[in-house]
Amino acid sequence: MSKKIEFNNSGGAEATLKILEHIDEESIKIQHTIWKNKPLKASKMLKKLSKETDFLEEQVLGLSRSLNSLAKQLDELEELNENDLNSSEFVAMGLQFLREGNWGAAADSVEKAIAALGPQGLGRSLSIINRHLNELGDLSDSEEVTLNLIREARQKLAKDDFKAATDAFERAISVLGSVPTGEALSPFLVNHFFLSIESKWPESTNNGLMVITVENLGDNNMSPMRMSIPTPLGWVTSPKMTEIPEIPPEGYIEIGVEMRPSGSITSEKMLGRKLAITTGYLANYGHLKVQIRVENRTLKSMEGIILDPWLPEGFEAMRLPFVQNLGPGQKVYLEVDVLNVGKN
Structure with a gap:
């Protein structure tokens, strides 16, 4: 019997690595099942694995949105302090890992980039996105989700719960992606x-x-x-x-x-x-x-x-x-x- 793997929607490095390992393991099992001339069982296993692969694809897209959002926010700052520079390095590493297909390392870089911002930098990013979403008027479904996560992150940060605030912020930018700080061209x-x-x-x-x-x-x-x-x-x-x-x-x-x-x-x-x-x-x-x-x-x-x-x-x-x-x-x-x- 194959072990059951628990999936979550955090977009973190540990979850991504678990999914990659699980897909590799299940692919080998499907291949062995085909060799044993059990096509119906192999078909069921393949259908289940397809759903898990779709979930991984969404996680990878979330990583791309997160890294590009962080890169854009840092690029538009007039001056970078030490925390911003450290965060920028992790973002650059994450984008490189993403291009190489090393998704686990890319997810780890997202977490490190957000943590490197520190409470002040995180608060600045939360304020930028919060102001932008409030100025939009009518929001799409994903923008509503993002706004709720941003509010959650600001509440956690106000209570000095930096870890919970970074978790909510990571989920927010994985949903929304880049947010312009100035007026976007049509x-x-x-x-x-x-x-x-x-x-x-x-x-x-x-x-x-x-x-x-x-x-x-x-x-x-x-x-x-x-x-x-x-x-x-x-x-x-x-x-x-x-x-x-x-x-x-x-x-x-x-x-x-x-x-x-x-x-x-x-x-x-x-x-x-x-x-x-x-x-x-x-x-x-x-x-x-x-x-x-x-x-x-x-x-x-x-x-x-x-x-x-x-x-x-x-x-x-x-x-x-x-x-x-x-x-x-x-x-x-x-x-x-x-x-x-x-x-x-």
Whole structure:
């Protein structure tokens, strides 16, 4: 009988090393089971191991978020004291370990980097993240989790429980990742990518589905970004914000968000259910092209449709697209003239 391993979500070195050792052990056992001609047992073992591998992948991503968050905070300090310099060295070592695939050592470096900050440096980092999250307004699910962990860490630090404070802080930055201390540039100004937003209306439910896709067309990684869900009139989404993680060149991501009727408009009068609308945005370092695809989902003609597409901050439509007549099942494609009002 294989021994049961206890997993936790701390992201610490000990937990990561235990998982790596466990995966190695189970892989050998699966191989031996196949050799013994027991395919069903091997299949069950492989399915279980797959879940544990997925968990390890999330831990590694958490390590990357933690190290990059610490690196960004230290890079943006005007002066580094001795504690900051020590922490910076551990961060650099951790990033190197991460690149080499030495995840246990990388996790150990995260713990040492946070501890090296000392109470004063930790308090400074907690204040930066706390202020940033409070200034955001509506928060995504992961941002809510992070804010609660930051509050927990500040409470522990106020009670001089430095170890508990560092544990909560480590969990917080493993969830959130980098936090800008200054005003971040709009991703539409500094990236080349394609974004599409589509509203879908499954027949078997009264709810809708907002599908957001992003494809990185540039040569560099796209930094993580957050955006408010462009919800149609009469609908609500939860959460109101969504986070789009870092995307490598030629990378692609799809996010689905459920929409529910707000109750302010009757379903018979909701235009959204009668139309299938997809809006595409081609962003190229401050230049934005927008196209809308509209389909009449009803058996009746529709007249006088004005479309008001979501636009990122800093961009405005010079005129709103207008559809004079749209027959049953008919589709039209409309270009939106967009002006970059934030351009210097």
